[in-house]
Amino acid sequence: MKIPVPGGYTLQGRWITTFCNQIQLDTNKINDCLKGKLIYLLGDSTLRQWIHYLPRVAKTPKFFDLHETGPFKKHLLLDAERHTQIQWKKHGYPFVTYSTYSVTDEGYIPREIDRLSGDKNTAIVITFGQHFRPFPIDVFIRRAISVRKAIERLFLRSPDTKVIIKTENIREMHIETEWFGDFHGYIQYLTLNDIFKDLNVGVIDAWDMTIAYGTNNVRPPDHVIGSQINMFLNYIC
Template sequence: MSETELEVLEMFNRIDAQVTKVTFNHFNHTTSPGNCLATITDPKNEYCMGDQIIVRLDMFDHLGNRKKHGGDFLRARIYSPEHRAGASGRIEDFNNRTYNVNFTLFWEGSVKVSLMLFHSSEGASALWRARNENYQYIQFTGRFKNLTEYVHIECGFHINTTEHVCEYLDQRDGEFFYCIKPENVLCEAFIDLVAGFRQNTHLSDLEKELFHRSSIGAEIKKQFEIIQVSQCNRTTSHADQKCKIGMTSPLPSGYFLQNVWKPSFCTLPSTPILEQMNTCLQKKMIYLMGDSTVRQWFDYFANTMKTLKFFDLHEGRPHGTRLALDMDKNLGIQWKKHGHPFVTTNWYTVKNHQYMPREIDLVPGDEHTALVITFGLHFRFFPITLFLRRAINIRKAVQRLLVRSPDTKVILKLENTREKYPDVERFSDFHGYLHNKALSLIFQDMNVGIIDAWDMTTAYASYDVHPPIDVVANQVKMFLTYIC
């Protein structure tokens, strides 16, 4: 077993240990949001800006019996619609059916508390088991060109066939992908790929009962009213340091106020974002690598900086590489999708389709170069070992980059929340939550900037795989602060 595979196994075991494994024989024995209780520990007559509050959760099943274990997948936030304000809560699982949710009261006024049960511990356990049992949620179809004709053939990470297969392997990093070999066609004739969803499931009928729409993101009953927060002659304390690469991001990492993100551990400049772009991005080369959530950044740059002009790379497809240039500023911004798995119902070329570690190896790097990495959403459909291997290989590539060019700025954008999707077996945020936990371990102590998109989208209450423009703008502003 290679060094990378040993590290993948070790990381899998660490993540696996954090998932509570439970079975059940009736829906009534699972966690009920309507029966659970939320109470404030040590309530006060007056709350001031900057105060910490702890909300205790006691979990019960549908029959009113106390649960015996933790492992529920929860989401917690405070918010004030009139102030367009929100912040996440830090959840502590004592694994004995009780939780503490820690909030910081960042702003003045009426503050509401939202405590949501996304999946019971039984549901989370079932999702974890089902995900790691198979590669069969997605059907890949490859297109091979044989002179003037196209041949369509099955592709994937594991193919159950007795026919000859084309192997597309990265021996160094242990990455793999296969297609059934078309008759009388070279494996090198593989040019395009598209994905579709197989109608198969690895959940039992009993487990499927846990994932009705009404059960996902249900509010937990609270034993308290709206919290009134006074200024008390205080201002919210912030670190004096400007946000910079290498800082440790706490949880919550910040909050929204008037839809402006305010980190809790560092300061962002008050400069308008367009002015910041114009002064910051002189002579910069920005590489955006990953999925469509960082392609949103590319679109935001292009729509905000009118001096940026698209350079036609003649790919002509929704997921083709994008490049924008500002010749006067000597500025270039490029977005490129990550390698397999890229799950889309639009055909895309595989001729310039590389795994991200290989793309990072091609970046020369210098003090004018910034690299943004994000991946994970397309990996939710596959066993987590695929994601862990890629994350470890990306970390090694970043280490190589920073050895040869320590002045290069590297930013890791974590996965964001997405829709309360009915097909939770494939799309659930529980998978993304575990991805982010793994990334925090794999990239710990590295000199990279972290943009906690999970925390930001939770605070904003975004339920969209492509967050609203307010969220994207605040992510970009944090990025600009990191690199300038």
């Protein structure tokens, strides 16, 4: 379905979508929802925030040490009792950072999707865009089309797999505006919506969400992350 503009509004600190019914989940409902799930978070540090926030609301998943280093290592949450696995992995180039990271397990999002068999208990969340802003728009368009084709292949072998697209957040206005400003992000946001509009994927409209919250931060505070995750859980439950 086509998402209306705007995609929702904030009320008393909560994000309310304008296109679907949304339930506020407590810890018990979240744990029931995550039981038996394999969740793959593929993207940048705005999705890495999710994997650090989830243990605070789900309580039972614990981090598993994969013996990697740095902020962009693969992150893994496990709940052995409920057979839940949640994994975050950074997307491939372009990736703009001052931090060092290993490239031994480097993988573009389409390749990562192709490696997954998928089933009704598998959910994939995808976000990319912040690191593409300094580069020509055709780099972003080619990547988005590649991701779309990988999702189409996934649905052919496993139509029950749930795929969620999280759009970009707005960010600070004063940091390298010509490179990373929201002008570039908005063009990419419109492009992404157009490329994925007729696929059977869920969309978390983080662009409108972060505008409504007025965060102006590439990595918004916890209450915004909580709203994004609550919407994600509504999709997969």
